[in-house]
Amino acid sequence: MTSETVRFDVGNFKCIAVLDGTFRYPAGMFFTNVSKERYETLLRQRGQSAEEIETPYTCLYIDTGVARVLVDTGMGTGVPSAGKLLSRLHAEGIEPRDIDTVILSHAHPDHIGGNLDEHGKPAFPNARYVIWKEEWDFWLSRPSLAEIQVDDHFKDLSLASAEKNLSGIKGHVDLLDQEIEILPGIRIILAPGHTPGHIALSVTSGAEQLLYLGDAVCHLLHLEYPETRMATDLQPMKVVRSRRQLLNRATREAALVHSYHFPYPGLGRVTAKGHGWRWEPFAARD
Ligand SMILES: [Zn+2]
16 A cells, blocks of 8 residues: 555455546635635645645545446646656556456546557556546537536637547547446436436445445535535536535445545535535554
8 A cells, every 4th residue: 555545345345446636626625606716715624725725636446346347547748747647556456458447427538538558548457447428428529518607718728638538538438327336336326416317336345335435525624515516617506516425325224435626535414414424534554
């Protein structure tokens, strides 16, 4: 285990939270329906920068004993501070050919950027890639992205990434339109809003469960203030509903939670507090 890989168990499943890298986003992107004064105060009260938020990309590796699964593929070569997924899996003795299934929570660049190798071929040559059908169709329909509050450059990068990283896995992809158990113990949960076909996962072994939230919750303050919207949320009302459903479920079922952009390794538990939730970070065993 290194500072970029954290091993943990879910029942009999062996899991690793793998840090693909980090990127600094303007803080305002995380709080589009909160005043600048308000979110800057909340961040400063928590000892954080009010200008930029250093945001981890934490992928998840799951060895169920039967299947070896990767959830999200990181940013790839898009930014110098990320794209470390393959080298960090290698350091754990895991090679791309070992992965049977790649589950893509959604098609934003920081989740699909590692889909392909440097030759434009699937980076995980023996894997079936899995994504929600509506997500696939949306990104390949050349959407205007008029709904999101980012500049044209950001939109162009998102569209170019989707075009490249989705088209490159054609023939290797299974498109889902039902919340099925795709492998024993791994069930798809449709959680739209951040994007139209965004999915979460329930990973269950024995009496233990992990909920993979994807980008339904992207910042710890979204737990305390669950109505908060992000600049990149395509369907803001739906994202708030999906967020509440997932967090209510995590509380009710006492599930371990993984959130891709929370402070690394993005693992913890949530308990109800006021109108939102409180975060209890998971202490990994050595
Ligand atoms: Zn993301």
